[in-house]
Amino acid sequence: MPGYWLMKSEPDEASIDHLSQAPQQTLPWTGVRNYQARNFLRDAMQPGDGVLFYHSSCPAPGIAGLARISGPALPDTTQFDPRSPYFDPKSTPDSPRWLQRDVTLLRKTRLLSLAEMKATPALAGMQVLRRGNRLSITPVTREEWQAVLALLDA
DNA sequence: GCCAACGTTGGC
């Protein structure tokens, strides 16, 4: 895989089970409304990149599964929908401000809890764990990806 | 370009 990412989702909105039950086990990753995360979606991701699917803002935060990026960067459809909480009146179809990408399940895993991530030396440097991090999409190194796999398969 | 006010994130 060319690159690796950790992507946060609130399970009430889009959980690993939603992904598992979606057609082709694929969902469009919509609702990113932060420019740095948008730039990752637009410029840095490539189809085939690995994704750590992370449940956030929930009773048991942590990595809940593995996925992959499975499509190109496209305009986020929710920005044009006035009924969507992600509606952005300042965005126009001519110059869409926000992007989405398809994400496809690789496999559901046991929950690798935030506490366990913090307690694992090999993961201590993960960007998502840095104090004050608020990005919903963060890059993951190959070493971190492999350390996560090792923990999940242990 | 500065920066105060405000809004959001997200763990606890």
Place this chain on the structure above:
DNA sequence: GCCAACGTTGGC
């Protein structure tokens, strides 16, 4: 519900 931390907004 609390609150630290950070992003965004908008007046100047």
